[in-house]
């Protein structure tokens with residue numbers, strides 16, 4: 117079929133292909149070398165550099181970084197009650213945001229995946245994704261306007277004799293929940309879509325009422341997706357420092373401490389030490405998730 | 415049209431279901447007796463699953479009523495109906511092991527742990543599935559999953575068990591085994607089975623009665639013999655088995671005797687044809703096609719198929735018929751040399767039937 121002149125090149129390519137076919141390991145390493153290099157050098161490298169920096173200090177007079185190994189930054193973190201308070205507050209915010217997003221996201225995802233008509237689903241997914249197209253800052257400032265004293269939220273609540281939360285931690289939790297909701301809904305939606313509808317029928321057929329079916333069939337099967345979503349909402353909340361600046365009033369979170377130390381205080385090593393806190397918390401969270409077997413499904 | 419049985423387990427009246435513009439079920443009436451093995455047979459898309467899902471309560475009828483044991487359940491949710499379903503793809507809970515799958519219904523109904531263990535194990539034994547209690551569904555073979563699904567439904571001792579092509583995913587051998595078992599389980603438990611299949615042989619072998627569905631309507635309800643021997647409509651005649659049109663009447667393939675004409679083949683004594691039964695009035699007709707009706711034709715095709723031989727014969731009248739002859743003699747093996755041979759076929763007038771084009775009643779000819 118092929119022209120004789122065209123033979124040599126395909127022959128070489130064929131031999132290469134055959135070699136790759138015989139050596140699956142070689143094939144795999146060729147395929148993964150570029151992304152692996154990126155992961156090791158750029159991603160883990162940066163993380164390692166931060167961790168290393170955390171053990172250095174800054175000369176208070178010159179502002180120069182002193183490259184001597186010492187744990188004094190971590191000592192300060194541990195000893196100063198204000199940092200412990202901020203760390204716990206950040207953790208609380210992350211937990212609250214995750215809980216709220218689960219409580220709102222699960223029913224929404226369930227509706228999208230199992231109740232709405234199949235041909236409406238792409239539209240609903242787009243609707244969930246739509247807020248992600250708007251810039252983060254715009255959304256945060258929009259909430260600042262809404263939550264302002266006498267703003268739309270206050271006005272809406274006024275007939276009920278209530279008023280909005282104003283700027284503060286509550287507003288921060290509210291806005292972060294809004295910002296990260298799609299990151300909870302999408303994995304849960306994907307998980308629910310994989311869940312065969314026949315299982316819900318079967319549960320009802322065997323006498324289970326809807327709530328029972330939800331608890332004994334839907335929840336266990338969608339659990340890995342919930343964990344996946346919560347990893348997003350949890351880590352995004354832990355790392356945030358902008359929303360809290362915009363709607364948080366005077367509240368401070370870990371992110372602000374990092375930001376202030378990098379900028380105003382010009383103490384990069386201390387900022388690095390503070391930044392390891394959410395990393396450690398996340399590692400603990402992932403380890404806990406792993407123990408429940410949820411990560412196998414990711 | 416139907417005799418109203420006082421003890422019908424399932425009674426359906428003028429049941430309809432439309433999906434958008436599709437009329438999936440277009441007016442179905444059914445009375446299914448207590449302890450009956452009742453099959454719904456029909457081609458793909460004829461509405462079998464939809465009827466079943468409405469009986470189970472997964473689907474709301476557009477109109478019509480469903481009664482279970484004399485109680486109108488039309489508007490009840492599935493969990494309030496005394497029926498259980500065996501799903502086509504089993505729908506076992508993937509996160510629960512075999513025992514917990516089978517226990518599920520009992521647990522939901524608050525049966526104490528010890529009793530439900532006991533009953534679940536008994537149900538698993540009744541479907542011959544011991545010692546796999548701790549396995550997850552993913553670790554079972556198709557046949558084993560099928561048994562778990564059956565046990566999970568049976569353990570609740572429902573009045574009516576609905577089965578949607580439960581054997582569809584099994585290979586032929588396993589399928590035949592499970593058919594025998596299903597039948598014996600049904601007899602032992604005395605449960606009403608409503609069994610959906612598109613396999614006519616399965617429906618005929620298993621059922622006490624069969625309903626044949628086409629395009630959302632019931633074409634005929636009857637015992638397997640009635641449906642097969644006296645089809646009410648052209649559709650039933652064609653869907654349940656093969657029917658040959660000979661002139662104005664129809665005859666089933668196995669009712670036609672084939673006799674090879676001596677001058678064409680190499681002697682009438684050989685070849686799958688005609689066990690030499692006596693004719694209607696004791697007349698033996700040699701190797702020629704027996705019966706009181708005759709026709710002549712040529713063999714267009716002969717296929718040896720193990721227990722029987724299939725002849726496709728072009729009659730002089732222009733009709734093409736299929737005849738099935740049991741292979742009673744070893745010489746049946748070389749039947750294929752009869753291709754092109756001139757044959758005389760015979761059948762008995764009592765085996766003729768005719769179907770009206772507008773499917774009203776059954777009218778066996780003669």
Ligand SMILES: Nc1ncnc2c1ncn2[C@@H]1O[C@H](COP(=O)(O)OP(=O)(O)OP(=O)(O)O)[C@@H](O)[C@H]1O
Pocket residue numbers: 433436437438456457458459460461462463464465612
């Ligand atoms: N949920 C649904 N939405 C829209 N149309 C449906 C739905 N369920 C069934 N139908 C339509 O109703 C008709 C009957 O479907 P049904 O599943 O009852 O057929 P069936 O006899 O069980 O076929 P099969 O042997 O292929 O399972 C089909 O035309 C099908 O496309």
Ligand SMILES: [Mg+2]
Pocket residue numbers: 462463464
């Ligand atoms: Mg079906």
